[in-house]
Amino acid sequence: MLFGAAYYPEYEAVDRLDADIELMRAAGVNYVRVGESTWHLWEPIDGQFNFDWITRVVDRCHAAGISSIVGTPTYAIPAWLARRYPAILAQTGTGTPLTYGGRQNVDITHGAYLFHAERVIRAAVGHFAGHAGVIGFQVDNETGVYLLHNPGVRERFADHLKATYGSLDAVNEAWGTNHWSLGLGDWADLWPADHNSSPGYNLAWRRFQTSLVTEFLAWQAGIVRELARPDQFVTHCTVGGHELIRPAGNARAVARLVDIPGVNVYYSTQDTLELPDHHTEPPVPSWAAGVGVWALYLQADMARVAAKNDRFLVLESNASNAGYPHENHPAYDGQWRQAALALAARGARGMGYWHWHSCHTGKEIYWRGVLGHDYQPGRPYREIAALGAELATLAPLLGQAEPDAEVAFLYSQDSKYALQFQPPLADPVTGRPDPASYERIFNTFYRGYFDAGLQMACIDLEEDRGEDLSRWPVLVVPAGYVLADADASRLVDYAAAGGHLVLTLRTGYVDEHGRARTDTAPGPLSVPAGVAYQEFTNLRTAVPVAVAAGEPIASDGASATYWADLLRVTTAEPVLHYDHPSWGQYPAVTTHRWFAGRITWVGTLPDPVLARDLARWTAAAAGITPLWTELPTSxxxxxxxxxxxxxxxxxxxxxxxxxxxxxxxxxxxxxxxxxxxxxxxxxxxxxxxxxxxxx
CATH class of the missing domain: 2.60.40.1180 (Golgi alpha-mannosidase II)
Structure with missing residues (x-):
């Protein structure tokens, strides 16, 4: 079990390497993550490298029994590189270049950038590949901050479309470009992506942007493997959860490129980690995947899908306050340990904190580390040190443990892209279209099953088409909006073979090109699910639900929110109706026997009470019975x-x-x-x- 922190002595106000190492040893730290953010120290002058400063750190740590993960420093370029090649700075919109002064502000496809990046990677990895204290390399860091609109990227996009579709006629047909006279008669007619109104174009553009990140990291990983020892691993640090702040990232695609994936798991602390969770739609910090214990677990389970339900490294997590000056919420005593053990329970085989010491300069002064600004070991240090000793004891068991799961969730990156472009839900505060609609729907159902006490696995629809679904009694597909016919058949086959398939609002409404189907919704899922609908409505206020017949599966106060499919039952059984003067004629939830299994359709976004009730009911219908009973609610x-x-x-x-x-x-x-x-x-x-x- 790796246990440690990101360590940046180059940020520190004083030279205290020996004191830091002594405190690390006492805390059970067995690795540090170094070097990924300071290219200008690796290469202060074009072509002149200096590794003395970082070799000193790796040497001293190794002598103390602390290993190092060395990062390639390519996500924060030196000023001389930006000055010499201004065209390498990223354009976030047509003709809108970023300026120097931040990080991840570069066009990762630009030839000049790639030349200099390869040179520093080869120099750095070549220098450290033979070092006994270096156990692995991290390629870049949190890649995919911006969708790139640079001229070279736009030209590559046109080439990508030619290779993908083969002809302009195929593009026009797939995108439906007769609408608004958008038909392409020549490849030169392709309009800029930031002026696009076509859902088909948007899907193709977002897939292409993701492929650029994947290609870039694969290129880096290839260079590292060429130089590194066989026993040194390659990893990459992705943002946890849905990667909303990394719109070009796809952690599941990237994880296929590395030896063991790494992830950031930041979580809201103090009373937001209390069970039962009383928060309905709390404000979510920009750096968090959500608020609540469920959000912590979601990040772990999403990391496991990136690792194909195998082990992963937490390379960053709360050392103390996470965030900025207005977000000071250090954990209560015990919460560091509890969060770390939860992550270990769900497959983390490395626990790393960001970062060892609190920065005295820069944007992240208040994103505090294991040590505060006074460098004195305080409460965070004591909590984390005690955890280090415990994880060392549990490590032999954790190294053999495979997290259990009764329920699988199908994740669709394409559906996320499509529902960001055409959001079905309103923002609960502003009433405007919510580009995080996919995430809200996914989170609602995930939280429901979490609140019901179940354990989840996640599967990536686009990356894991060969996955055997039959090992999970329940498969949930939240908002699987973009669904090819072949993928729909795979889901139906799962149910026919005996699984309980839970389908939700928006699933299967468009095909793989983002075209609304001509068949009555839900298209290829209609007959197997035993339902059809022509209309749907947004809900301005929550609508209570009522039992259609049989057992009362919904608790008092359970409600439908934000959306309602106006379902017509063909062969399915109604489970719940809307308690509403107009919409009461339509079921909110139906279920249908399909050969050896069952398909349940949830046509609304349930509130937390209804989401939990549906989770319990669908699990029980699949034969899942709890071993632990009469548990306290916490x-x-x-x-x-x-x-x-x-x-x-x-x-x-x-x-x-x-x-x-x-x-x-x-x-x-x-x-x-x-x-x-x-x-x-x-x-x-x-x-x-x-x-x-x-x-």
Whole structure:
């Protein structure tokens, strides 16, 4: 288990390398991540390299038993490079270049940039490949901040369209360019992307932009592998969750290029980590994937889909305050440990903090580190040091553990792009179109299953078409808006073979080119789901739901929000209706037996109560029964499978009050070996997690 922090002694106000290393050793730190953001120190003058400053750090750390992950410094270019080649700066709109003064502000396809980037990569990796203290290399960092509109990129896009579609006639047909007289008679007629109104163009453009990032990182990884030792890994640090602040990134595509993917997991702390979660639609910081315990888990499960449900590294996480001067919310005692154990439970095999010390200069002065501005070890250091000792004890078990999951979520990057372009939901504050509509829908259903106590895996629709879906009893497809016929058939086959397929609003409405289907919605899913609809409506206010027949699956207060498919039942059974004078004639939720399985359609965006109720009902219908019962509402249980049929359990109390949990079996405390009989009342302190072993 890797345990450490990003370490930037070049940022520090004083030279204190030896003091830092001593504190790291005492805290159980076994690696540091260095060098990825200071190209100007690696190459202060064009063609003249200086590695003395960073070699000193790697040497001293290695001597102290601390390994290093060395980053290629390509995401923050030196001033001399921008001055010499001003055309390499990124254009975020046609004719709108960025100016020097930030980071990730470069056209990653520009020949001059690539020449200089390759030169510094080869020099740096060549220098450190033979160093015994270097265990891996990180290529670039959080790539994909901007959609590039540089002239060379636009020319490449035209070439990409020629290769993808083959002819202008095929482009015109796929994009429906008769609308607004947008037909292309010549490749030179292709209009700028930032003036585009065509959904088909948008999909092609966003896919192309993602491919540029993937191509760039594959190129870097290839150079590193050419020079590195076989035992040195390649990684990349992506933004956690939906990557909203990296619009050209695709963590799942990038993860296929590296040996072990890395991810940033930042999370909101203090009372927002309390269960049960009482937050409905809280303000979400720009750096967070969401607010709540579910959002922490979402980032872990999304990292696992990037790793094809294998292990991943957390390369950055809250060391103290995450954010800027108005966002000072350091964790409560115990929350660092609890969050780290949750990430480990879901597959993290490296826990890294950003960063070791708090910067005294620059934009991120208040994004505080393990050490504060006074360099004195305080509460964050003590909490993280205690965690380091615990993770070292658990490492042999964690290295063998495979996180369990009963429910799989299908993620669609294409649907995210399409629903950013034509958002179906209104922003809850402004009422304007919400470009994060896909993320809201996905998060709503993910949180529902999380609140129901279930464990999730994620699958990427576009990257994982060969994945065996049958191993999950329930498969949820939130807003799978862009859906090719072949992908629809794959989903239907999953249900026919015995799975419970849960489909939601907007799924299957357009094809892979973004064209609304001519078949009655939901197109190829209509017959298998046993429903059809011609109309849909946005909901200005929440609408209560009522049971159509049979068991009362919805709790009091459960409501539909923001959207309603006006479903007509063909062969499905209504489950819930809208309690509304006009829309009451339409079911909000239906279910349909399909050969050996079942397809449930959720035609609305459920509120948190309804989302949890639907999760419980769909899981029970698939035969999933909870082993742990009568749990306090603040307790979350996670499990992982070990060789020989053993289980590793994480029992967490996400609240500021102590609770007790009745054990449903005989268990052993993983750290101490203490054994507890079935029925034992396990005591959990505030913000406490206990790891247990069962045979």
């Amino acid at each position: 307790v979350r249980i996670d499990s992982a499978s070990l060789p020989g049929g053993r289980k590793l359990w994480f029992v967490g109390n996400w609240s500021g009050q102590p609770v007790s949990v009745r054990l449903p079996f005989t268990a052993q405390r993983a750290r101490t070996g203490d054994t507890y009989p079935e029925g034992h009342q396990l005591q959990l302190a505030a913000w406490d997690t206990t790891a247990l072993l069962t045979a």
